[in-house]
Amino acid sequence: MSDPVGSRDSASISDRDFKVIWNRAGRAGLATAPEYDGDAALHLVLTFHRKVVARGLLGTLDTYEDDLNYPLPWVLQAYRALSLHISATVIEQAFYDHYGLLIAAQYDDSHGISSDKGTARWDRAQARIDATYTLTDAAIARATRALIAQAPEDFAPPR
Structure with missing residues (x-):
């Protein structure tokens, strides 16, 4: 392992170094899994967040629940590691709402209820659940900068 981003006394990080960390987390994948906890958390948050921005929260959960590479509990843990607790709670509640919708759809199908009502x-x-996710890239960046200041050893050094 390399030295972490800075010393424990490090109060801030340069914009250049932050951009390196942010871009590295955005590019990381299964073949290049981050070895530092902060980098891994940022990678998971960015991966999930980008899907939500593209598909909405309910749409993301509809396709994400079987993701074996990044299971939802890991995603929730990553949001919490970055102190994005409200967003983690929103995602968790949306997951339960999604599950309820799937149960309702099964009930409708088994009881011959019109698919128009289910749709x-x-x-x-979807409109209600998607509106609950209000996290922005800027908020993720602020949370990441705060974590770097608090625990720089959780991030690989910028290269």
Whole structure:
């Protein structure tokens, strides 16, 4: 392992070094899994966040629940590691809402209830659930900078 980003006394990080850490986390993948906890947390948050921005929270959960590479509990833990507790709670609640919608759809199918009603229910839920996720890249960046200042040893040095 290399030396961490800075010393424990490090109060801030340069914009250049932060950009290196941010971009490295955004590019990391299964073949280049981050070896430092902070880098791994940032990678998971950015990966999930980008999917939510592209598909909405409910749409992301609909396709994400079977993700074996980045299981949802790991994603929630990563959000919490970056002190994004409210967003983690929003995602967790959306997961349970999503599960409830799937149960309702199964009930509708087994009882011959019109699929139009199920679609309308899903559309209403999607609008409501998607509106609960308000996290921005800027908020993730602020949280990451705060973690770097608090625990620089959790991040690989910028290269």
